[in-house]
Amino acid sequence: MIEIVDLHKSFNEHKILRGVNLKIEDDQMLALIGGSGTGKSVLLKHIIGLAKPDKGKVLVDNQDISKLRRKALKRLKERFGVVFQGGALFDSLTVFENVAFPLREKTRMKALEIRETVFRELANVGLSGAENKYPAEISGGMKKRVALARCLVMQPEIILFDEPTTGLDPLIAKAIHNLIRSLQKNLHFTAIMVTHEIPEVFSFVDRVAMLYNGKIIAEGTPQEIQDSKNPIVHQFIHGELEGPISIK
Numbered sequence: 001m002i003e004i005v006d007l008h009k010s011f012n013e014h015k016i017l018r019g020v021n022l023k024i025e026d027d028q029m030l031a032l033i034g035g036s037g038t039g040k041s042v043l044l045k046h047i048i049g050l051a052k053p054d055k056g057k058v059l060v061d062n063q064d065i066s067k068l069r070r071k072a073l074k075r076l077k078e079r080f081g082v083v084f085q086g087g088a089l090f091d092s093l094t095v096f097e098n099v100a101f102p103l104r105e106k107t108r109m110k111a112l113e114i115r116e117t118v119f120r121e122l123a124n125v126g127l128s129g130a131e132n133k134y135p136a137e138i139s140g141g142m143k144k145r146v147a148l149a150r151c152l153v154m155q156p157e158i159i160l161f162d163e164p165t166t167g168l169d170p171l172i173a174k175a176i177h178n179l180i181r182s183l184q185k186n187l188h189f190t191a192i193m194v195t196h197e198i199p200e201v202f203s204f205v206d207r208v209a210m211l212y213n214g215k216i217i218a219e220g221t222p223q224e225i226q227d228s229k230n231p232i233v234h235q236f237i238h239g240e241l242e243g244p245i246s247i248k
């Protein structure tokens with residue numbers, strides 16, 4: 001379980017996180033929603049130990065990650081996978097080489113095992129046959145699948161998705177969402193997904209949390225969030241211009 005307790009973070013006097021409290025149970029998929037610039041990516045960085053809180057803590061299986069020594073933090077980071085917005089593929093490497101990259105860098109797998117693992121994960125994301133293509137030769141949706149396969153080869157227990165379907169058309173985005181959800185159900189990883197895909201996200205996650213003004217102002221099932229009486233949540237998820245959220 002991941003537990004975020006009273007997390008505070010400022011950048012140059014600018015308070016971004018002002019006491020975030022949030023729990024994510026194992027094997028669950030949580031969507032983190034909230035306006036642009038509210039600190040969703042900053043929060044993800046704290047969860048994976050890439051940023052240090054000014055105050056508060058992140059507990060992973062009851063361990064305060066900011067108190068871990070280097071080796072223990074490294075081991076913890078190996079349990080995490082991250083799928084970035086742009087996919088962050090290496091343009092000069094083929095699809096195969098991109099997916100094989102973390103195995104070569106971080107494991108002692110032999111060439112044959114790497115080959116089998118890469119082929120298996122590419123098949124899992126529906127990309128068999130694309131091994132020799134370069135990122136420039138494949139579509140945006142395929143790039144996201146490659147990024148997903150590259151994350152899955154390391155068999156992470158927890159995967160953080162930072163806007164995994166940004167820039168995709170609605171049908172491809174839906175296919176990627178369905179793929180992530182079915183992989184999550186089969187492989188049982190815990191998932192935290194930062195997304196602006198509202199209302200689509202309500203149809204496939206277990207929980208939704210909304211970040212606003214540095215705090216989680218609502219957390220619950222998609223139904224509970226959709227039925228929320230909180231005027232800020234209501235305005236945000238219905239995309240209304242009038243309401244308590246000021247649009248700059």
Ligand SMILES: Nc1ncnc2c1ncn2[C@@H]1O[C@H](COP(=O)(O)OP(=O)(O)OP(=O)(O)O)[C@@H](O)[C@H]1O
Pocket residue numbers: 011016034035036037038039040041042043
């Ligand atoms: N390393 C940093 N130094 C200074 N300011 C930062 C740093 N990282 C993030 N910020 C600021 O923190 C704020 C929150 O950024 P963040 O990227 O977390 O927002 P977000 O909610 O993910 O936004 P979006 O939905 O647009 O991706 C922004 O104002 C950003 O400029």
